[in-house]
Amino acid sequence: MSTWRPKFITFDCYGTLINFEMGPAARRVYSARLTPEQMDAFVADFSAYRLDEVLGPWKPYQDVVRNAVERTCKLHGFAYDPADAQRIIDEIPSWxxxxDTPAGLAKVAKEIPLVVLSNSMTNLIPHSVAKLGAPFHAAYTAEEAKAYKPRMQAFEYMFDQLGCGPQDVMHCSSSFRYDLMTAHDMKIGKRVWVNRGHEPENPYYGYTEIKDIGGLPGLVGL
Known part of the structure; x- marks a missing residue:
C-alpha cells in the first residue's frame, strides 16, 4: 500500500476516537419503560433525529440532544421529561x-500534527481530548464553526484555522453520514474510514478502511 504524508491528520472525535455511548445512555434511561424491540427502535430513531437536528442553524449541542429525545418520545407515544435528556447529556464528559485509540495516536503524533473537528462544545471537548493519550495540535468544535458536520461550513472553518486546503489533509472518521460523504464532496486529500461497525461500507466515497486507530500509522509510513 502506498503511503502519503498529509500536513495534518484530522479526526472526528465521538465514535471514532471516543467510545460514543449516546445509544447506551438512552438505554440506561429508558429500558425500564420499553421492551427490547421497542428499545432498539427508540435508539435508532434517537440517532436519526440527532442527525436531523444538526442540519439546520447551529444551536448548543445540549439542545440537539434535548430536541432529539423529545421528538423520539413523541414518535414512540410517551411523555418527554427534560430530566431524562439531562441524564444523557450529563454522561458525555465521562466517556x-x-x-486502540491512545497507542495509535501517540505513534502518529510524533510525526504529523493531529487535529479534532467535533460536533461538540468548547467547554466539553477538552474533557475528551485529554483522554486520548496523545498531543493534539488543535481541537475545533461546531460551536466555534457555528455549524455541525456534515455541513461543509464546519470543515471550511477548520481549514481556515489551519491555513491549509482540503487537499492537505487526511480525515479519519467512523461515520459516512457525518464526515466521509462531505469529505468526499470537498475533495479532502485522503479519507480514512475507521470501521467501528456504526454504518455499512460504501465504496463510492473513495476511502481507505482501517479496523481501528492501530491501523493509522501504516497509512503514513510509520
Missing amino acids: GPHP
Whole structure:
C-alpha cells in the first residue's frame, strides 16, 4: 500500500476516537419503560433525529440532544421529561477512548500534527481530548464553526484555522453520514474510514478502511 504524508491528520472525535455511548445512555434511561424491540427502535430513531437536528442553524449541542429525545418520545407515544435528556447529556464528559485509540495516536503524533473537528462544545471537548493519550495540535468544535458536520461550513472553518486546503489533509472518521460523504464532496486529500461497525461500507466515497486507530500509522509510513 502506498503511503502519503498529509500536513495534518484530522479526526472526528465521538465514535471514532471516543467510545460514543449516546445509544447506551438512552438505554440506561429508558429500558425500564420499553421492551427490547421497542428499545432498539427508540435508539435508532434517537440517532436519526440527532442527525436531523444538526442540519439546520447551529444551536448548543445540549439542545440537539434535548430536541432529539423529545421528538423520539413523541414518535414512540410517551411523555418527554427534560430530566431524562439531562441524564444523557450529563454522561458525555465521562466517556473514554476506544482501547486502540491512545497507542495509535501517540505513534502518529510524533510525526504529523493531529487535529479534532467535533460536533461538540468548547467547554466539553477538552474533557475528551485529554483522554486520548496523545498531543493534539488543535481541537475545533461546531460551536466555534457555528455549524455541525456534515455541513461543509464546519470543515471550511477548520481549514481556515489551519491555513491549509482540503487537499492537505487526511480525515479519519467512523461515520459516512457525518464526515466521509462531505469529505468526499470537498475533495479532502485522503479519507480514512475507521470501521467501528456504526454504518455499512460504501465504496463510492473513495476511502481507505482501517479496523481501528492501530491501523493509522501504516497509512503514513510509520
